[in-house]
Amino acid sequence: MRSLLVKSSRVENVQPVNYSNLKEIFGTLSRWELASVLFPAVLGLMGVCMAISPPNEKGPKVKLYRALWITAFSVVTALGVLSALYQIGKSRVENLRVQTGYCFLLAYEPSYLYPGPAWTLFAINPNDSPIFDVTVILFERPKLAESNLDWAKAWAKRIEIDVGTLPNNANKDTHHSILPGAYEIEIQTRYERFTETIEIWPNPDKKALHKWHGHIEVKHFPDGRLVRPPMSF
Numbered sequence: 001m002r003s004l005l006v007k008s009s010r011v012e013n014v015q016p017v018n019y020s021n022l023k024e025i026f027g028t029l030s031r032w033e034l035a036s037v038l039f040p041a042v043l044g045l046m047g048v049c050m051a052i053s054p055p056n057e058k059g060p061k062v063k064l065y066r067a068l069w070i071t072a073f074s075v076v077t078a079l080g081v082l083s084a085l086y087q088i089g090k091s092r093v094e095n096l097r098v099q100t101g102y103c104f105l106l107a108y109e110p111s112y113l114y115p116g117p118a119w120t121l122f123a124i125n126p127n128d129s130p131i132f133d134v135t136v137i138l139f140e141r142p143k144l145a146e147s148n149l150d151w152a153k154a155w156a157k158r159i160e161i162d163v164g165t166l167p168n169n170a171n172k173d174t175h176h177s178i179l180p181g182a183y184e185i186e187i188q189t190r191y192e193r194f195t196e197t198i199e200i201w202p203n204p205d206k207k208a209l210h211k212w213h214g215h216i217e218v219k220h221f222p223d224g225r226l227v228r229p230p231m232s233f
Helices: 002-013 019-027 031-052 060-100 148-156
Strands: 104-108 119-125 131-140 159-166 170-178 182-188 193-202 212-220 226-232
Touching: 104 170, 104 182, 104 193, 104 212, 119 131, 119 159, 131 148, 131 170, 159 170
Parallel strands: none
Antiparallel strands: 104 119, 119 170, 131 159, 131 182, 182 193, 193 212, 212 226
């Protein structure tokens, strides 16, 4: 009796196929992805046709028949191989984009949406692929002539930000802000590490339209390679 109950409960837990979702599911596949599935199926059908109707006679018609089948098999096989190679290459390229993508912080000048005096920090992903597991450490940079003790004090006041996943081509509010000054930033992603500098200082021209000058620079760690040219804002 117990085994029957267990068996019936398992049957009840089986979810029926929702055929209304099939169109949506197959609609997400690219042409090359569909081709990589259809070409082997076509080859299988062609093989069945050859098996159930083998030509036993001789003559020009039989030779033409065989030539057409050989040509068809060759074309479908070549397309299938190309489709498979394309999918492999596409997957590797996408993985490489994800692993080498960079992000950075950008400070937005106070406005009616984000009143000052602090500047709101946004995490920017300029890539066409998402960036995973982004964490940021930010601290105010002492003057280069300052002692190691001053740098240690600045590091002790660091801000740690868990950004998480950054979607592709996205600007994400970090819910943190900074006052004008010079800052050092360490950015860690799932695959890469970067350093960034942000500098914000008053515009010496009191009559200028913009009251502030800003500058950012993003480098790859540890080789110091620029991943984003210096930008002023």
